[in-house]
Amino acid sequence: MAVGTATACAPSQGAVAPSSAAAAPASAGVGTSTGTMGAPGIGDPDFPSDGNGGYDVRHYDLRLSYDPSSRKLAGSATIEAKAAQDLTSFDLDLHGLTVSRVAVDGAAASFSRSQDELVIEPAQRIRNGDGFAVTVDYSGVPEPMHDTANLGRYGFIATPDGAFVTCEPNGAKTWFPSNDHPADKATYDFRITVPEGLTAIANGEMAGTPQTTAGKTTFVWREKHPMASYLATMTTGKFQVRTGTSAKGLPIYAAVADSFRGSLDTLFTQTGKITDYWSTVFGPYPFSSTGGVIDDYAAGYALENQTKPIYGGFSPEPAIIAHELAHQWFGDSLSIGRWRDLWLNEGFATYAEWLWAEHTGQGTADSAFRRYYENAADPMWAYPPGAARADDLFSAAVYNRGAMTLHALRREIGDQKFFPLIRAWADAHRYGNVSTREFIALAERVSGKDLKGLFDAWLFQPKRPAPVM
Template sequence: MDNRTFFRAAAPVTAALLALTTACTGSTVQGRPGAAGVRDPFFPKAGNGGYDVQHYDLAIDYRPDEGRMSGTAVITARATQGLSAFNLDLSGLDVEDVKVQDAAARFNRTGQELTVRPAEELEKGEVFRTVVTYSGKPRTVKDPDGSEEGWIPTEDGAVAVGEPVGSMAWFPGNHHPSDKATYDIALTVPKGYEAVSNGRLESRTDKGTGKSDKSNNADDSNDSNDSNDRTVFRWRSSEPMASYLAIAAVGKYRVSTGATASGIPVYNAVVPEEAKASAEALGRIPEIVDWGSRRFGSYPFAAAGAVVEAPDTLAYALETQTRPVYPGAPTVDLVVHEMAHQWFGNSVSPKSWKDMWLNEGFATYAEWLWSEDHGGLSAEERFQAFLKGDTQVDPAADADWAAFPPANPPSAEVISDDPVYYRGAMVLHRIRQEVGDEKFFALVRGWAEEHRHGNADTADFIAYTERLTGKDLDKQVWQNWLYGADKPKG
């Protein structure tokens, strides 16, 4: 009997056994493990497949004197396939317990992957709740370009930043910008410390005062015997956020509050030694938000503000959602750049890290527009200065902006290099030159509105631009400026 005959004979037996199994268990095997990574071209292990996170509820107790945290992450997600197992990204820290749908789940660790096997398989479309209890000393993560992110200790506390993958150093999640979610973040710290995160401050509660705070579902199980000496700060981000934009900052900051003319609350936290030097630039945040709302469309979030750390804390500023973080006192131009990211990068987030120019090109061009609108250099003057390398007009014009095409960076090490910023901005100006101001500014506002709180890539931008303007820009802009390997001539 050949193999084909054997399998034909065996098929009815196999089917009968499967039917018997189904009758006994009342179900069929449908689930499969979710992918451990979303195949990002530069960070293939980042993110996970098989589910879409809807909400993170994080409760973190941090002890600066020990550099240790204990945390509980409640992750609400929807299964996009039947799941027998799924992964969360988490670097370092000790996982003590995992529950899925209130039932104990098996789990194991391999590198940055926390693999979870629920007691019962999850059905496609099912909304499920995962609770991870963890603790330890959170790590600092080194990027491919050598910069540091993750959990960064400071002189009197710490600041957590996450671009591109540092957020997995302090909470488990689906850490890729393509999966955005809302957040509740509760930070418990010693009395006398401030704890700052994204969105709006819902409450600040000193433990042991008899006050009760039930403003969200964060788990307070991390309370300790000295809880009377601790304060809980509860922050809420009601609009979707990519996890790399989450921030946790703990320190003895000077806090100031205010509001924009349109009523958006502004919350700034500044290390005392930088307070005086930061006052001018931070004082213009309300003006910058309202200016951006006129240029780019309505401000996409319910809060604004800043965190200013000591200059040696970080090697860069970062557009953490609603509350950018700065290493030392920022200039007005830098605040304009990071606040422009609230529209471009935070509200409209990249589908992959290859699309970074859509973040940085727009934010850089926002600086040029701010200058143009406030009596400084026009965007055309900036563009010509960079084209000619004229540092007399713009000191930054000697940047190596033509090293590679902005839509095709060659590696993860260079996704924050000059071409992504400056040539990205020049791409936008070339569009403006081709279509005129009326269509260009309609494009800028429309792009931010069409993809508000979503994700987009370069192909989306090209299609939207040509649809809105009605102009074929392939030769003039896309081939030459966006994808061309050679330095454009104009």
């Protein structure tokens, strides 16, 4: 998220599980359950109603049809999951929309609604450890989320010619039933039907050529790598599209709304160039393609939708593209298990902007660090970024003070250990979930130093740390 605006890059073939060194999702399928009832939350204390307990989603198969003129969405979602306990009922997150049918393993299931919870009772108990599939048929006019303390409008947002879909932190539930929390990642198939002449864009790669019948075109996309629900998209509308490969052979998909057609070639070129460079800094690119989308909805932010960051109503500067593409490693491949650890996403991506400035000769990370540090009156000193607040999740402290934490660490342990540490971090937890505690432990192991005082001062104290020499 940006607010206010060689073989290392070879395509991945779709590894779908973390390596043995990676941490398991922090609480997928856990939560606070009662007997055989899956919990209505995944167990994140700062977002207690987000996600659900009792199961772990493995795959989403989403069949979606959207008509911009009526703003009506019709969907059928099949969710493959594994039970983490015996289940006589379980929840999915769904905001608004009308559910017409639910089936579990092909048998009709009863269901009820309670605010944003879809409570499902299968015909037969699901045993702990068993795999199961739940299908939900639904329709209606999606309603975006409204959170004035954070991003304002997010989720499924209708536009004159389609929809702008950005879901951080919990907007996936505005367009499909889900376990809507980054602790439960899954793979995705999308089959999206729109009126002929429009383009439907989702994550991953397109499977085959779009098919048009009776005035409607269906696009099939497949994301073969685990993805957090807030990174999923089905952005639709009139787009100019350019495809090709980066210098290192990575497939690129770039799309811009008609009003931004002059930005298409720049977006395509910069995306390939920056993705290739980050693969030399952070390690192999984790996905099978890269890209970007510029829509004409003036969101005021960009979001790192997996494989296709989206820019809401503006042509991004290279620094913003660098930020969103760094997220493909830090936020997308490595996903947080709790929202309070958001600095692991935003601090890393902001520091990547500083590294890009170093690489392009436009400044140094040290000069950026000192510029922020010299402002002793900055409100970020009262906001410890190691515990992002639910009511101010995207605070400048999470971004800038988070980035400063990494620079303080770099100064403490030196480049010879800092950059191998970052690569080791990205590799060890590839496609998994991570925590601040795990990063501190790895930093101490790689550096051979006790770094608890440094991280405490920069991440957890509500005051400006002592100067870095």
